[in-house]
Amino acid sequence: MTSRSVLTAAAVVLAGLAVLGMVLLGASLLHHDDARPRAATATASSSASALPTRALGETSAPATATPTPVLPSAQDMKNFLVQYLDTATADQASAWQALTPAFQAASGGFGSYRAFWGDITRADPSDITVSPVDGVVAYRVTYTHRDGRVTTDATRLRLVQADGVLKIDAEAR
Numbered sequence: 001m002t003s004r005s006v007l008t009a010a011a012v013v014l015a016g017l018a019v020l021g022m023v024l025l026g027a028s029l030l031h032h033d034d035a036r037p038r039a040a041t042a043t044a045s046s047s048a049s050a051l052p053t054r055a056l057g058e059t060s061a062p063a064t065a066t067p068t069p070v071l072p073s074a075q076d077m078k079n080f081l082v083q084y085l086d087t088a089t090a091d092q093a094s095a096w097q098a099l100t101p102a103f104q105a106a107s108g109g110f111g112s113y114r115a116f117w118g119d120i121t122r123a124d125p126s127d128i129t130v131s132p133v134d135g136v137v138a139y140r141v142t143y144t145h146r147d148g149r150v151t152t153d154a155t156r157l158r159l160v161q162a163d164g165v166l167k168i169d170a171e172a173r
Contacts, residue, residue: 071133071135073132074130077132077135080166081139085125086123088120088123093110123142123144124144126139126142135159138154138156139155158171158172
């Protein structure tokens with residue numbers, strides 16, 4: 001190899017290293033730039049410009065970082081109640097899963113729950129009223145017992161959403 005070809009090869013290697021260094025530096029700066037809160041600020045200011053204006057004297061609640069939970073509809077709550085009562089009379093183990101852990105404990109455990117529902121062959125709700133905002137469903141229920149007795153009760157259940165699924169969290173008669 002001549003000294004001229006060695007110099008050319010060295011220049012090519014140095015140029016390649018310089019390009020590689022610039023690429024790595026640029027990638028590092030871009031990655032470091034992504035970690036800055038500047039993007040969040042831009043999003044906040046662009047969403048703030050989309051907010052409606054208020055009339056003089058109107059106040060608004062302070063902005064919060066947590067999204068407003070989606071409330072179940074009244075129909076969803078009614079459907080849940082009817083399905084729960086049907087399941088509780090036929091398959092107590094499955095219906096037990098519709099209770100929050102706190103209400104499972106308040107119910108005296110699965111043995112007590114199964115003893116109550118095991119004696120019921122039908123549970124027919126009527127006069128159902130629902131308050132999605134409070135998560136409360138109130139109703140009258142007519143129970144048909146295994147021995148043929150028929151009893152009625154008025155019940156209020158508080159429903160909550162756990163991972164998008166309605167569950168019974170409390171009961172008040």
